[in-house]
Amino acid sequence: MATEGKNLSHYDKDSIPDGSDFTIGIVVSEWNDEITGALLKGAVETLKKHGVQENKLHVKWVPGSFELPLASQWLIQQHSPHAVIALGSVIQGETKHFDFVCEACALGIKDVSLSENTPIIFGVLTDNTHEQAVARSGGKHGNKGIECAIAALKMAALRRNLWV
Ligand SMILES: Nc1c(NC[C@H](O)[C@H](O)[C@H](O)CO)[nH]c(=O)[nH]c1=O
Numbered sequence: 711m712a713t714e715g716k717n718l719s720h721y722d723k724d725s726i727p728d729g730s731d732f733t734i735g736i737v738v739s740e741w742n743d744e745i746t747g748a749l750l751k752g753a754v755e756t757l758k759k760h761g762v763q764e765n766k767l768h769v770k771w772v773p774g775s776f777e778l779p780l781a782s783q784w785l786i787q788q789h790s791p792h793a794v795i796a797l798g799s800v801i802q803g804e805t806k807h808f809d810f811v812c813e814a815c816a817l818g819i820k821d822v823s824l825s826e827n828t829p830i831i832f833g834v835l836t837d838n839t840h841e842q843a844v845a846r847s848g849g850k851h852g853n854k855g856i857e858c859a860i861a862a863l864k865m866a867a868l869r870r871n872l873w874v
């Protein structure tokens with residue numbers, strides 16, 4: 711199912727773990743900050759709605775999505791979060807630069823998540839147009855930031871239960 715058939719903001723409110731004991735990191739790209747700011751707002755509001763405390767929420771801004779993997783690693787090493795959310799908006803331009811940024815960002819996040827044994831939720835929109843990005847950051851398709859917050863809470867709880 712593509713995003714077209716699934717609202718990114720919809721979830722079962724009764725199935726979400728309590729986040730009051732979780733430390734959560736968020737790294738967010740400055741590129742397309744109208745979009746990434748909306749993603750961040752959705753993520754922060756959702757995390758707080760499910761119990762995450764202000765002093766356990768660490769938000770770091772970086773220049774672009776290419777920098778998200780390294781920033782995630784720095785945040786993990788500094789704060790030992792239960793999960794990290796990486797937020798970005800990459801929009802196709804005239805050249806192949808889009809392809810390189812998206813691939814480096816996605817593979818980099820995957821690599822850091824595995825090497826640091828910490829969930830890093832992939833909240834990077836990779837859109838053909840600005841309109842598609844708007845639709846996925848609080849528009850007609852919902853807010854990817856909300857979806858990422860829910861994924862972060864679920865992965866943090868799963869990781870904690872695995873430790874027990
Ligand atoms: N064009 C977009 C970029 N480009 C910048 C790169 O992410 C990176 O910051 C630069 O190449 C320096 O290393 N970044 C986005 O997040 N979104 C774009 O649409």
Ligand SMILES: CC(=O)[C@@H](O)COP(=O)(O)O
Pocket residue numbers: 800801802803804805806807808809811
């Ligand atoms: C994703 C990008 O880096 C892209 O927006 C840059 O635009 P262009 O390919 O026209 O240089």
